[in-house]
Amino acid sequence: LTMIVPKGDCIPDEVSCGLDTVGIRLPSHPMARALIRESGVPLAAPSANTSGRPSTTTAAHVMHDMDGKIAAVLDGGACGVGVESTVITLALERPRLLRPGGITLEQLRSVLGEVDVDRALYEKIGDDVKVSAPGMKYRHYAPKAPVTVVRGNPQDTAKYIAERISDATGVLCFDEYKNMFPNCIVECFGSKDDLGAQAREVFDRLRAFDDTSVTQIWAQCPSDEGLGLAVANRIKKAAGFSVIEI
Structure with a gap:
């Protein structure tokens, strides 16, 4: 689960794409948690795939997209859920689902009560519309063929x-x-x-x-x-x- 919250001055703009909010999550995978624990600091972690491409769910996918661009890959096996984390913003009057993931809308509502659903989940968003998180507006996860x-x-x-x-x-x-x-x-x-x-x-x-x-x-x-x-x-x-x- 990724929770979007208002960011404090200690968060660099590079971490939040210039937005006044920041997404926070704690991975469930033991290797990712061990990396965070050993580093001793929060980690800023963009997606391990080329922008617009289908997301990576194995180390081989990461190497296909990022070979020569990064120093190493920690291979923890194939992703257990596959689709990325659920993204919910808590920076609005009511919680709003921005990206569905392994934690379902039904599960969120069972805990939070009312949860709005962003229209970007169901339709293409115009270029003039300001979005609440990167990656919501454009063609994404796409193979080469239409x-x-x-x-x-x-x-x-x-x-x-x-x-x-x-x-x-x-x-x-x-x-x-x-x-x-x-x-x-x-x-x-x-x-x-x-x-x-x-x-x-x-x-x-x-x-x-x-x-x-x-x-x-x-x-x-x-x-x-x-x-x-x-x-x-x-x-x-x-x-x-x-x-x-x-």
Whole structure:
């Protein structure tokens, strides 16, 4: 969980992208916690991926993006959750969810009561709109080929995509429907009912398309309940919110 709070004068502007707030979190991974403990100071930690690219969930992903730019990688194994931390701002009149993650909106509301949801989770934000955290506005988590998301009943979305594929098409789909897309590149990111697997696999599968010759990617997408809100948000942002509802 990342909590955004008003920052004091002791926090450098470089840490907060010039904003008057700062995001604070404590990792759950024992290696990350050991690093913080050994350093004896708070650590400023940007994401370990090239801006706009799918997030890194393994040390190999980090080396692919950052080799030659950083001194070392501490390999603690694959990320347990996959999607990044939930981001909530506490600097407004009411708590507001800015980025869904492993801690769900339902869990937050069970503790905090009312929690607003930022519209950037559901739609593309205009260039003139001031956002509350970096990375909320632009196409993000994106492979090289453009992505189109199809939302609705999984069987119906699979059929819709199957009617539009070609040899140069990539498909990000639930495990149950992989055989519906012959003669194209298929990446499965978990069963339609296994949100945990989807959260762990979505970035790895999006990255896999960059090792192929696909020129267009179609993607299935979970509903917004529970952890599905985080998975759906990442896929829609990878698509620049190019979404077809059926």
